[in-house]
Amino acid sequence: MKKILSLAVALLVTTSLYAVPPQEKGDMPEPPHQHFQKMGPDFEKIAKELNITDEQKAQMNEMMKVDMERKQELRKQVKEKMDAISDELMKENIDMNAVNAIAAEVQQLSADISRINIESKLKVRSVLSFEQYTKIEKNRKEMRKKIKKELKQEAKQIFADKAKDKQDKKDKKDKKAKK
Numbered sequence: 001m002k003k004i005l006s007l008a009v010a011l012l013v014t015t016s017l018y019a020v021p022p023q024e025k026g027d028m029p030e031p032p033h034q035h036f037q038k039m040g041p042d043f044e045k046i047a048k049e050l051n052i053t054d055e056q057k058a059q060m061n062e063m064m065k066v067d068m069e070r071k072q073e074l075r076k077q078v079k080e081k082m083d084a085i086s087d088e089l090m091k092e093n094i095d096m097n098a099v100n101a102i103a104a105e106v107q108q109l110s111a112d113i114s115r116i117n118i119e120s121k122l123k124v125r126s127v128l129s130f131e132q133y134t135k136i137e138k139n140r141k142e143m144r145k146k147i148k149k150e151l152k153q154e155a156k157q158i159f160a161d162k163a164k165d166k167q168d169k170k171d172k173k174d175k176k177a178k179k
Helices: 002-019 032-038 043-049 054-089 096-127 130-178
Strands: none
8 A cells, every 4th residue: 555655646746747837927827928038038039030020929929828828727727636636645544546536637637738838839830930930949949958057057056055054054063162
């Protein structure tokens, strides 16, 4: 029973990590005009270089707005399901059938989110020319790499600061002990 429970919890944690990306600004979806800002500060420059028309931008904004709303609803459902699993795990007698059923629902919701992501890319691709789309995707990949690198550097700095603080506290304690 413990092995099954451990497996279920591991499955849920793993699934939830991939199912629900962290939200930057609460639970409200961002206004559609801000989506392009997330694509990087150079999007307007790239849009100009690639002659992406205002009509194309408007079409993409509308599609993205609808898809973001759909994904937001699914994320809300995933959160509710994860809360239900947590509630079930807090019971003295855990109903593994209930946990497994909810876990299956979380997996389905995750698959739905992935499907919407793919559909979104296909929709954007249908609005842009091949050249426009590939350039935007290339820029997005570069921005992801840049952000990932910045996050790694930030994490290293946080760990270094914590290690320094810990060492400073130890030094103070040692200094007091010597007195």
